[in-house]
Amino acid sequence: MRFMMWLIPAADGDGAPGNGLDADGVATMAQYNEALWRAGVLVALDGLCPPSMGARVFFADGRPELVDGPRSGTMGAPAGYWMIDVASLDEAVAWASRCPAAAGEAIEVQRVQEFADLAADVQQALARDDDGRVDDASRDALRRHPVGVS
Amino acid sequence: MSVTDTHRTIDAVWRIESARLIAGLARMLRDVGLAEELAQDALVVALEQWPQTGVPDNPGAWLMTTAKHRAIDRLRRSKLLERKHEQLMHELEHEQEYARSADEAALDDPFGDDLLRLIFTACHPLLSMEARVALTLRLLGGLTTEEIARAFLVPEPTIAQRIVRAKRSLAKAAVAYEVPRGDELAERLSSVLGVIYLIFNEGYSATAGDDWMRPALCEDALRLGRVLAGLMPREPEVHGLVALMELQASRSRARVDARGEPILLLEQDRALWDRLLIRRGLAALERAGKLGGALGPYALQAAIAACHARALTSEDTDWPGIAALYATLAQVMPSPIVELNRAVAVGMAGGAAAGLELVDALVGEPSLRRYHLLPAVRGDLLARLGRVDEARREFERAAGLAMNRRERELMHRRAQACGENASPG
Numbered sequence: 001m002r003f004m005m006w007l008i009p010a011a012d013g014d015g016a017p018g019n020g021l022d023a024d025g026v027a028t029m030a031q032y033n034e035a036l037w038r039a040g041v042l043v044a045l046d047g048l049c050p051p052s053m054g055a056r057v058f059f060a061d062g063r064p065e066l067v068d069g070p071r072s073g074t075m076g077a078p079a080g081y082w083m084i085d086v087a088s089l090d091e092a093v094a095w096a097s098r099c100p101a102a103a104g105e106a107i108e109v110q111r112v113q114e115f116a117d118l119a120a121d122v123q124q125a126l127a128r129d130d131d132g133r134v135d136d137a138s139r140d141a142l143r144r145h146p147v148g149v150s
Numbered sequence: 151m152s153v154t155d156t157h158r159t160i161d162a163v164w165r166i167e168s169a170r171l172i173a174g175l176a177r178m179l180r181d182v183g184l185a186e187e188l189a190q191d192a193l194v195v196a197l198e199q200w201p202q203t204g205v206p207d208n209p210g211a212w213l214m215t216t217a218k219h220r221a222i223d224r225l226r227r228s229k230l231l232e233r234k235h236e237q238l239m240h241e242l243e244h245e246q247e248y249a250r251s252a253d254e255a256a257l258d259d260p261f262g263d264d265l266l267r268l269i270f271t272a273c274h275p276l277l278s279m280e281a282r283v284a285l286t287l288r289l290l291g292g293l294t295t296e297e298i299a300r301a302f303l304v305p306e307p308t309i310a311q312r313i314v315r316a317k318r319s320l321a322k323a324a325v326a327y328e329v330p331r332g333d334e335l336a337e338r339l340s341s342v343l344g345v346i347y348l349i350f351n352e353g354y355s356a357t358a359g360d361d362w363m364r365p366a367l368c369e370d371a372l373r374l375g376r377v378l379a380g381l382m383p384r385e386p387e388v389h390g391l392v393a394l395m396e397l398q399a400s401r402s403r404a405r406v407d408a409r410g411e412p413i414l415l416l417e418q419d420r421a422l423w424d425r426l427l428i429r430r431g432l433a434a435l436e437r438a439g440k441l442g443g444a445l446g447p448y449a450l451q452a453a454i455a456a457c458h459a460r461a462l463t464s465e466d467t468d469w470p471g472i473a474a475l476y477a478t479l480a481q482v483m484p485s486p487i488v489e490l491n492r493a494v495a496v497g498m499a500g501g502a503a504a505g506l507e508l509v510d511a512l513v514g515e516p517s518l519r520r521y522h523l524l525p526a527v528r529g530d531l532l533a534r535l536g537r538v539d540e541a542r543r544e545f546e547r548a549a550g551l552a553m554n555r556r557e558r559e560l561m562h563r564r565a566q567a568c569g570e571n572a573s574p575g
């Protein structure tokens with residue numbers, strides 16, 4: 001089963017990507033990534049730019065509202081993620097515990113939802129044919145949308 | 151942390167560390183069976199101590215140190231304290247220092263070569279295929295005997311026996327604990343790849359039982375394949391096998407419906423195919439090709455899987471391309487099963503009659519006598535040619551031969567469908 005491990009920084013990164021990362025820290029993290037890779041459990045990983053370089057689309061009353069630029073109140077935005085494929089939550093936690101994270105950082109471990117986790121009627125809805133106007137990749141994303149909303 | 155929590159943590163640590171632990175010990179002791187026993191002993195000590203002391207910072211190194219102490223004790227007690235053993239003890243004590251310095255670089259991988267030796271030993275051709283599979287899952291996958299038994303629907307004592315006997319055979323034959331070189335490497339590597347792919351396939355389409363798929367086995371095989379690709383990055387067929395497994399696994403979600411019934415490839419909802427695994431599979435296939443391995447049997451099968459993965463709809467499938475790849479595969483790895491698959495592809499590319507001609511040539515083939523997919527394919531081609539009565543008989547035969555309940559039911563349904571469409575008289 002797959003797990004997402006979100007690396008949550010102690011405080012929001014600010015400014016340029018890579019801000020706050022030193023060569024030693026990056027090298028240690030690279031070793032950790034390699035350990036995941038060597039164990040055959042790593043599926044994907046990325047570092048993420050700080051929220052100040054991104055944007056937030058907020059649905060205050062169900063309508064989208066763009067919030068961009070430097071902002072506060074977005075604590076908890078991840079600085080990166082790993083997707084791993086392991087046998088249990090315990091094993092995922094064991095891997096997360098080995099991360100050379102800095103004081104105050106956290107790793108959020110979440111199992112990737114699988115088709116079988118969904119209620120039968122939801123599975124039915126996802127299997128419904130559409131009119132064929134969307135290409136498969138986008139349709140895949142579309143169908144996964146309700147999966148992300150709990 | 152409660153005792154239960156600690157035990158769960160230990161299980162997880164075991165799953166992560168056991169292969170390296172056994173591999174390292176086996177190098178020092180030159181005995182895989184003894185290495186596994188000592189690793190298990192260390193696990194028992196952890197189960198006793200960690201609930202009180204807490205989980206150590208570097209659980210892997212802790213287990214290794216504990217197992218080494220046990221090894222030294224055991225050798226001291228043993229009456230066989232010959233020169234050889236003294237030498238071994240010296241080595242073990244020396245290793246102790248090495249382990250301490252290795253603690254600091256805990257995430258480094260000084261055990262890569264040991265792991266490779268362990269893989270080649272577990273998949274040694276002197277063992278039966280069943281024994282290789284059980285030993286590989288046990289030593290490399292960190293699975294318990296019970297887990298292996300459950301995965302293969304075999305009683306636990308049978309698996310335990312199989313493992314004991316396998317370890318005994320390895321000891322008796324004094325199998326060298328090393329990675330084969332030169333000419334031997336190709337043959338031995340093909341055994342390793344065969345074992346991993348067999349594990350994958352047992353998970354991908356179970357040969358027996360109620361469930362058609364056992365995803366955990368697929369995941370175990372994929373993990374082993376990825377580990378091997380990291381250890382032998384210059385071997386094209388390793389990447390070919392990984393590509394094949396990633397591409398096939400990408401379809402897992404689409405292969406069964408909500409009731410657990412199998413869905414055939416061409417009828418699958420391709421939106422459910424896993425794009426991430428497809429991307430990984432295509433990248434691994436490219437790596438195999440760049441290393442000059444495009445014509446290896448696994449790379450060729452992966453290339454066929456890639457043709458399906460690239461087609462956005464089943465109508466877009468490059469059937470002539472697939473038929474050509476099967477023709478090449480039939481030369482590289484001649485087998486009636488490959489021929490049967492080629493017949494399917496030819497049937498799709500050039501019409502059912504051409505495919506049927508190839509299948510008919512296989513009908514007398516002894517190795518396919520009990521293979522349910524032969525009548526299943528023949529039935530399909532006959533049905534497409536409108537020869538529904540013959541088709542129905544073939545589907546019924548296929549149902550009679552299928553070992554898996556889900557597949558059996560699918561064949562019955564297809565037989566029934568032929569009956570409904572049959573014109574009266």
